Amino acid sequence: MRKGVRLCITGSEVMNGFVLDRNTQFFASELYARGLELIESRIMPDDPEQIVKTWKEFSASGDLIVNSGGLGPTSDDLTVDLLCEWLGDTAVYEPHAEKRTRYFFEKRAKDKTRVMSIDVALRQARIPSKATAIKNTVGLAPGIFIPEVPFIALPGFPDEIRGMWPEVLSIIERLDFSRSAMRIIPLWGVGESQLFSVLEKSDGVLVGVHALPWGCRLFLRSDPKHEPALDEMVATLHSRYPGQIVENPLLNIIESLKSQNLKLAVAESCTGGLAAKQITDLAGVSSVFQGGAVSYANSAKTALAGVSPEIVEAHGAVSAECAAAMCRGIADNLQADLSLSFTGIAGPDGGSAAKPVGTVFIGLFDRRTGETRVGKFFFPFGRERFRNASVATGFLALWQHLERAQARPFPLSELN
Amino acid sequence: MRKGVRLCITGSEVMNGFVLDRNTQFFASELYARGLELIESRIMPDDPEQIVKTWKEFSASGDLIVNSGGLGPTSDDLTVDLLCEWLGDTAVYEPHAEKRTRYFFEKRAKDKTRVMSIDVALRQARIPSKATAIKNTVGLAPGIFIPEVPFIALPGFPDEIRGMWPEVLSIIERLDFSRSAMRIIPLWGVGESQLFSVLEKSDGVLVGVHALPWGCRLFLRSDPKHEPALDEMVATLHSRYPGQIVENPLLNIIESLKSQNLKLAVAESCTGGLAAKQITDLAGVSSVFQGGAVSYANSAKTALAGVSPEIVEAHGAVSAECAAAMCRGIADNLQADLSLSFTGIAGPDGGSAAKPVGTVFIGLFDRRTGETRVGKFFFPFGRERFRNASVATGFLALWQHLERAQARPFPLSELN
Numbered sequence: 056m057r058k059g060v061r062l063c064i065t066g067s068e069v070m071n072g073f074v075l076d077r078n079t080q081f082f083a084s085e086l087y088a089r090g091l092e093l094i095e096s097r098i099m100p101d102d103p104e105q106i107v108k109t110w111k112e113f114s115a116s117g118d119l120i121v122n123s124g125g126l127g128p129t130s131d132d133l134t135v136d137l138l139c140e141w142l143g144d145t146a147v148y149e150p151h152a153e154k155r156t157r158y159f160f161e162k163r164a165k166d167k168t169r170v171m172s173i174d175v176a177l178r179q180a181r182i183p184s185k186a187t188a189i190k191n192t193v194g195l196a197p198g199i200f201i202p203e204v205p206f207i208a209l210p211g212f213p214d215e216i217r218g219m220w221p222e223v224l225s226i227i228e229r230l231d232f233s234r235s236a237m238r239i240i241p242l243w244g245v246g247e248s249q250l251f252s253v254l255e256k257s258d259g260v261l262v263g264v265h266a267l268p269w270g271c272r273l274f275l276r277s278d279p280k281h282e283p284a285l286d287e288m289v290a291t292l293h294s295r296y297p298g299q300i301v302e303n304p305l306l307n308i309i310e311s312l313k314s315q316n317l318k319l320a321v322a323e324s325c326t327g328g329l330a331a332k333q334i335t336d337l338a339g340v341s342s343v344f345q346g347g348a349v350s351y352a353n354s355a356k357t358a359l360a361g362v363s364p365e366i367v368e369a370h371g372a373v374s375a376e377c378a379a380a381m382c383r384g385i386a387d388n389l390q391a392d393l394s395l396s397f398t399g400i401a402g403p404d405g406g407s408a409a410k411p412v413g414t415v416f417i418g419l420f421d422r423r424t425g426e427t428r429v430g431k432f433f434f435p436f437g438r439e440r441f442r443n444a445s446v447a448t449g450f451l452a453l454w455q456h457l458e459r460a461q462a463r464p465f466p467l468s469e470l471n
Numbered sequence: 472m473r474k475g476v477r478l479c480i481t482g483s484e485v486m487n488g489f490v491l492d493r494n495t496q497f498f499a500s501e502l503y504a505r506g507l508e509l510i511e512s513r514i515m516p517d518d519p520e521q522i523v524k525t526w527k528e529f530s531a532s533g534d535l536i537v538n539s540g541g542l543g544p545t546s547d548d549l550t551v552d553l554l555c556e557w558l559g560d561t562a563v564y565e566p567h568a569e570k571r572t573r574y575f576f577e578k579r580a581k582d583k584t585r586v587m588s589i590d591v592a593l594r595q596a597r598i599p600s601k602a603t604a605i606k607n608t609v610g611l612a613p614g615i616f617i618p619e620v621p622f623i624a625l626p627g628f629p630d631e632i633r634g635m636w637p638e639v640l641s642i643i644e645r646l647d648f649s650r651s652a653m654r655i656i657p658l659w660g661v662g663e664s665q666l667f668s669v670l671e672k673s674d675g676v677l678v679g680v681h682a683l684p685w686g687c688r689l690f691l692r693s694d695p696k697h698e699p700a701l702d703e704m705v706a707t708l709h710s711r712y713p714g715q716i717v718e719n720p721l722l723n724i725i726e727s728l729k730s731q732n733l734k735l736a737v738a739e740s741c742t743g744g745l746a747a748k749q750i751t752d753l754a755g756v757s758s759v760f761q762g763g764a765v766s767y768a769n770s771a772k773t774a775l776a777g778v779s780p781e782i783v784e785a786h787g788a789v790s791a792e793c794a795a796a797m798c799r800g801i802a803d804n805l806q807a808d809l810s811l812s813f814t815g816i817a818g819p820d821g822g823s824a825a826k827p828v829g830t831v832f833i834g835l836f837d838r839r840t841g842e843t844r845v846g847k848f849f850f851p852f853g854r855e856r857f858r859n860a861s862v863a864t865g866f867l868a869l870w871q872h873l874e875r876a877q878a879r880p881f882p883l884s885e886l887n
Contacts, residue, residue, distance in 0.1 A: 069495070069496075069499065070499055070503075070509050070510075070512075071499060071500070071503040071509075071679060071690070072496050072497075072498075072499035072500025072501070072502075072503050072504075073500075073679070073681040074496075075491075075493065075496045076492065076495060076496070077491065079485070079492060079514055080485075080488050080490075080491045080492070081488075082488075083485065083486055083487060083488035084487070084488025084489075085488070086488075087486075087487040087488050088488075093486050093487075094486075094515075094516075094521075095513060095514065095515045095521070096486075096513070096514040096515075097511060097512070097513050097514075098495055098511065098512040098513075098514070099510075099511045099512075100510075105510075105511070263487060263489070265489040274487070318768075320771075321765075323744075323747075326751075327747050327748055327750070327751025327752075328739075328744030328745070328746070328747030328748040328750075328751060328763065328765065329744070329748045329751075330744070331739075331743050331744030331747075331748075331765040331767075332743055332744040332745045332747075332748045334743070334744075335742075335743025335744060335745075335765075335767065335817075336743075336854075336855070338817070338818070338819055338820070338854055339820070340767075341767055341768070341821075344767050344768075345767060345768040345770065345771050346764065346765045346766045346767040346768055346771030346775065347744065347764075347765040347767075348762065348763075348764060348765070348775060349737075349744065349747040349751070349762045349763040349764070349765065350762045351747075351751065351756075351757055351760050351761060351762040351763075352734075352757070352760075352761040352762055352805065354761065354805065354806060355736075355761050355762030355804075355805050358804045358805055358806075359762065359764060359775050359804065359805070388771075388774045388775065389768065389770065389771050389774055389775070390770060401751075401754070402754070403754055404754070404755065405757075438752075438754055439752070
């Protein structure tokens, strides 16, 4: 049985720092989630000698080799030629890729944006004759699978790899790998330190805890014969943390708002636009997202979110009362049904003994019931993580509110 | 002469996908910027056999080995023990690190947050006896330099590596590397295709173009003996693109606003809070940043940025008139001296023949002169890059406005 997978990431643009290699992490997490082992990832320039030397060394182990990069049409795209040289094979046009390449070539000729000859363009439609093609739905160059090594060649572009990934997985499924049983549980609002009592009962189960701004993701791993123990642990987690096991609260929120035809608004002080930015990262939210106020200055809290200066004077800008006024005010201003507000101290300066750096008040308003809830949280993890944790907590609270989940891990207390 | 640097990145948390390796890119760009070559980066788990095998293979080349990870106190932190085993050396306490470790250990004992014994904690204060310590100002474990290999061991945490980097560079300077002469030019608002006429005159100069959302960064590289040709090319670029060669306009803007005691506000439609988010990513901006409106819905443009519904009705929400009204309105609402506004079509839907996806209007208002300027731009690169390019362009325009640069690559035309 094969032990695992070895990656070869090629591309001079990675070696001079222009491009951050995200493929290693993509492959690593995809393989880990399926109980497969990633043994090594080697990143190197488009250097023929270095690449073939690496392939040869990797192939001696019997592990699956996955190569990314080098499948385009230009002269530094070497993968197909090097594979043919190494395996004593010849390159042939893959019919589907050839057809698509010719089609786009003609189209570009019409647009007068053609920059290369058809012969050069067709280089990316080639695969070794012994290979099976993996269809590329995003770009033009097909992926390559050579069972005898075994070897999979993919393009370097993350979006093309993602497009091919289902087919790659089906190839991996057919190879004979030693693998573990695995369960993955996203757990919002729960840190590693709170999990000791659950994790200690883990006979035969290896627990990996991936800390994230919004909580953690648990990876429960076991020998296949201990799979029932995995499922038991999952059931325990579900009963202990109802409403907190959810993949992405924001996506759920948007779907829920759309189906109920409800409008959302946000008022942000310490998070400075991050919540609005994350919402509008998603396409198609304009039917449910009205907008928001980034009320950094106190006068902006009044001008944009209708917070009366008396509230700020009496309780401070970082207070439950101000958070409540902010979410009610922005909902009124933007005629929203639901709203979130954030006011806190991101740091590094501005803290006090009563309200240290890391303190944040999150408000939630629901026009349908007139309810305003505010929670106080403490995320003393530095500016960036403070802001990420604050926004994530707000989205989780809103999702739980929309779901009317019984258990609320962040009980935003009712404020009148 | 040594050819370059080989990296060994160790850490099981990278191999299961929990952590994205950013160290390879950091080392790659830092070395490339100094004309040094990164030959390979190998990422592997905390596996003693695999790590030592890699070091041995690397050391045969005579290149500098840089290892990151494995310097902490826990049992999977193997670097020091493996180095001693490999080099026939013994570990000793490094006095400075020992003192710091004991200090923090006592402090934690008082806080009752001590989780390990002093012996375990002191593991991270050890270095091989032959080694020179590299001071860690962020964490506790010192870095390690072993001249005879040569070998540098650094922690895995990016912030600790950054803290040690000046000392690492001074070590690298003293090693005998073959290196190129290098000049790096950040060029705002200029794409690769516009650079042909400059780049073709590059006798003896290798030009690397790193495309970025806001333009590109040019890397001009030559043999040391061609260094004058590099400087000539840099002079040409400065005279051709005045006001566009700037490292980070946003940082310059904040400094300029602070020194002049001016207040900034933003009104964002298509960018959805991204500009405000980028401004508030920076600590200490509250003295110059009032806040902003995320006016996604048309009604929000009216409620937050005072845009009259007639303007939207007559010209559309994506128009020069609306952009002008947005920046004037938000400046009035928030009593700002300067403001930026963004309204456009991020896509994928919502485009038309007259205003296709990728169209954006950027407005700039200056209360001191009453001047309102608006520019129309086209960034048809997908939602994320569209938003990044829009915000970057706005910041560049504002910086050039504050500098009163004569040449304005994005001439925001005056609108009354």
